[in-house]
Amino acid sequence: VVTARKVRVTSFDVAALAGVSQSTVSRALSGDTSISEATRRRVAEAARQLDYFGNENAIRLRTGRTNTLAVVVIIREEEDKRDVNPFHYSLLGAICAAASARRYEVLVSFQSGRETLFAHYQDQRKADGLIVIGTTENRTAWDYFHAQNDNITWVCWGSPFDDLEWVRSDNHQGGVIATEHLVAQGYRRILCLASLDPQQTQFAERYEGYAQTMRDAGLEPRLFEIEDGLPREEQGRSAVARVLESGDGFDAVFAVSDLIALGAMAELHDRGIAVPGDIGVVGFDALRSGAYSIPPLTSIEPDFDLAGKMLVENLLMAIDDKHSESHRVPVRLLVRGSSVRRG
Amino acid sequence: VVTARKVRVTSFDVAALAGVSQSTVSRALSGDTSISEATRRRVAEAARQLDYFGNENAIRLRTGRTNTLAVVVIIREEEDKRDVNPFHYSLLGAICAAASARRYEVLVSFQSGRETLFAHYQDQRKADGLIVIGTTENRTAWDYFHAQNDNITWVCWGSPFDDLEWVRSDNHQGGVIATEHLVAQGYRRILCLASLDPQQTQFAERYEGYAQTMRDAGLEPRLFEIEDGLPREEQGRSAVARVLESGDGFDAVFAVSDLIALGAMAELHDRGIAVPGDIGVVGFDALRSGAYSIPPLTSIEPDFDLAGKMLVENLLMAIDDKHSESHRVPVRLLVRGSSVRRG
């Protein structure tokens, strides 16, 4: 059986059926106000009958606008698609929804190494602008996009650079409310598992919020640096192991990422230390994985629907040569079980 | 500061610089064999100097091919982007990678309710074909695409229909190896948490693999139907609660989805029942969330890199009016902790 391919119907066919010129069809369908209501209806009916859709390539060639945004997700080299930070997937979904609400299409690509790096969507007239999101850790990729800065219209999430148009979580505030919560729960000797690596700006910002809140509460901030180069959960595991072996007492942990927190909890569990009874734990990003851990992980949750929206809106403004002001995405405390002392 | 927008350079500019005609530029750059090596080099050098990129809209208009695939992710109505099955996100990533390897662009949209449903990518010449993936449960959405079957070139994953071009996990085989594993671990009174709802074909297939293996091992298959309409983890929780209250003894659970399995484990934990000591548990899909549960969840893992590749390859064949044969994605057993009796 051969599938009958649909015939191509153009605005000329619609014009013929409606008994008008082709340019009238174009105007009628695009809502040009100079067209009479009667004509518009006749054209619309003809278009409906013929199942007519405008050829987007012709439209774009003629108008010079693509009504498309390119979204690049930066991942680690050779990274398994299952290991991509779930936060970035959710953000991708939010971006698609926000773009769709503005009637924009979204072109997606996952990029990691030299082979895959590509920024010329505007040069090829495939998109009007670019949203780049993803892991801060792939420095090669960010350097590549940073170097293209003058040639592209873009907004990014997760870049290690400050001299770009970015949108970010309110990381400082997240550190503040996480710490305030632990203090309110009665924890006092609160440790922060973080990295002050200047490339991981977001971690340093979260630590700062923590440290300031500790000092404000008359407590001593204690930073415990995670080891570089390990998977996040291993970083959490090893950090807890090292703290315990050092003999420094602590009764709570604020980890700057959920995966680190989950690793820390696993290590505590293996050693028979109760969470939240002996040690309270709070993470960051509110991954779904944290909902299934035992106990469920308390975390800081960015409003990432808003994050997607801000990325899209700010990009659209940049495309229009306008300036945008909002760059910080609000966060809120999501209390699950790992930080709540019974009683 | 006004950003200097890049000037548009066309093949005419390249032609002028290289001292050839515009059509020669086109041929040289597209690798036409009739062009002399000397000319090709001159043209390539001119293009490089001018930072020339072909206007894709003109190319597509002229050639009629878009070199773009549209990917539609079907989600539940009003579903939070964080609640989207992580498996579908990973699959999306794998599809993007596979398409990219074939030099295709990917246009992504998340669709749920009437407002967002849209299948006319080919009519608008935005894409050469369509991949539809996502939750079986949004019947409205699948009905919509099913109705478009004659007008679109597409391949799907997760559809409740059998009369379409689909790619699926080898669900039956997954049920078999999950059950064989539990039996090998010494479990005998193995329960299957599933739904035989004909809309959830994949669940019924997994159950069949389980049931057959049980019978082959001289054991009695025991189906415990999950309740409709609840979130997956609640289905797992309530199923375990009801089984326990019924007093029917069991020593293991094969849940047809990881989220159901995680819910079941949470309920067992709350009731002080040890996994895997008292009860062994195996899930399906190998979500990352299962790696962080306590104990980590044993699961059946589809090769979803291959899944993405098969979807893309099969679609490209369909676009070429060719027939594809491979539709089943192989699965493997991923042993984590929840099914391993300490020896």
Place this chain on the structure above:
DNA sequence: TTGTAAGCGTTATCAG
């Protein structure tokens, strides 16, 4: 309010 015609930037046909 509508029609005519130019042109967006390519590829492809046809000569030479």
Place this chain on the structure above:
DNA sequence: CTGATAACGCTTACAA
């Protein structure tokens, strides 16, 4: 091997 030239299917002056 290379150069004219005619589309591809629209939008948008400019005319009427």
